[in-house]
Amino acid sequence: MRAMLIDGPRRPLRLADPPQPKPGPGQILIQVKACGVCRTDLHVADGDLPNPKLPLVLGHEIVGTVAALGTGVSRFRAGDRVGVPWLGWTCGECGYCRGSRENLCDKATFTGYNLDGGYAEFTVANAAFAFPLPEGLGDTETAPLLCAGMIGYRTLVATGPAERLGIYGFGAAGHIVAQLARHQGRRVFAFTRPGDAPAKQFALDLGAVWAGDADTAPPEPLDAAIIFAPVGLLVPAALKVVVKGGTVVCGGIHMSDIPTLPYHLLWGERVVRSVANLTRRDGEEFLALAPQVPVRTEVQPFPLADANEALRRLREGELRGAAVLTV
Ligand SMILES: [Zn+2]
Ligand SMILES: [Zn+2]
Numbered sequence: 001m002r003a004m005l006i007d008g009p010r011r012p013l014r015l016a017d018p019p020q021p022k023p024g025p026g027q028i029l030i031q032v033k034a035c036g037v038c039r040t041d042l043h044v045a046d047g048d049l050p051n052p053k054l055p056l057v058l059g060h061e062i063v064g065t066v067a068a069l070g071t072g073v074s075r076f077r078a079g080d081r082v083g084v085p086w087l088g089w090t091c092g093e094c095g096y097c098r099g100s101r102e103n104l105c106d107k108a109t110f111t112g113y114n115l116d117g118g119y120a121e122f123t124v125a126n127a128a129f130a131f132p133l134p135e136g137l138g139d140t141e142t143a144p145l146l147c148a149g150m151i152g153y154r155t156l157v158a159t160g161p162a163e164r165l166g167i168y169g170f171g172a173a174g175h176i177v178a179q180l181a182r183h184q185g186r187r188v189f190a191f192t193r194p195g196d197a198p199a200k201q202f203a204l205d206l207g208a209v210w211a212g213d214a215d216t217a218p219p220e221p222l223d224a225a226i227i228f229a230p231v232g233l234l235v236p237a238a239l240k241v242v243v244k245g246g247t248v249v250c251g252g253i254h255m256s257d258i259p260t261l262p263y264h265l266l267w268g269e270r271v272v273r274s275v276a277n278l279t280r281r282d283g284e285e286f287l288a289l290a291p292q293v294p295v296r297t298e299v300q301p302f303p304l305a306d307a308n309e310a311l312r313r314l315r316e317g318e319l320r321g322a323a324v325l326t327v
Pocket of ligand 2: 090091092093094095096097102105106107108
């Protein structure tokens with residue numbers, strides 16, 4: 001099969017033809033139709049995340065069809081349309097797993113990091129961690145739901161009932177979360193890289209009530225803010241614009257260092273927290289909610305062999321919405 005392989009940190013992906021994987025017990029073989037390109041893929045490629053499987057097939061926003069079943073799989077049938085997210089497996093036994101927080105399982109494995117992912121014609125996944133997908137969106141448009149959508153949803157839930165919601169970084173996750181937030185009657189204030197006029201227009205097109213530079217103050221204080229951009233400097237910036245009792249949620253897996261900040265920015269029961277990974281329940285809730293909104297995704301498709309170019313454009317902020325590899 002064709003696959004884009006990464007051999008080590010800070011090296012370009014290379015087109016290769018490894019053998020087609022075989023599904024083990026409890027696994028499914030998936031013929032990949034589309035795979036989203038997530039900022040986490042950049043962090044894995046750059047060596048920001050320790051100890052990836054190598055060589056590795058990146059990609060954890062996989063949409064495809066079930067091509068074969070391993071033993072003991074009853075959840076899917078051959079030909080089913082299926083999605084594979086970041087969370088690839090959890091132990092099911094630890095305190096986190098038993099306490100509805102499997103996203104924090106110490107033994108968890110992740111698609112496109114510890115497990116081969118979807119920048120390939122075929123991949124295998126643990127059936128218990130794959131999702132049946134709703135109709136209504138094509139394969140390419142569905143791919144960003146598997147991470148930007150699902151983890152974005154968890155991030156939105158972490159803000160509580162905030163009515164005035166700031167979103168820092170208006171990429172794949174931001175553009176989906178904005179639609180969910182509007183559907184829930186919240187008002188979205190979008191913060192983009194200073195001077196990035198297209199990103200501001202994109203946010204306004206999706207219903208943001210205001211869009212401005214990340215280092216400026218919004219026209220009114222906010223009840224909560226989500227930071228999707230991997231920029232630690234934004235934590236004090238966001239704390240400055242949320243009201244007492246407000247929450248700042250860091251939605252990314254990696255961020256540059258957070259600078260020291262005066263305590264009065266945190267005082268007033270403001271909360272800074274992160275969101276890590278997703279639970280299967282997050283995925284199920286989001287996939288049930290998305291068609292009700294209905295969530296529409298803005299995608300830029302790239303052929304599988306152009307994965308390096310898709311990653312470059314994500315790094316440079318040259319994308320409107322989400323990059324998706326079509327296979
Ligand atoms: Zn992701
Ligand atoms: Zn566990």
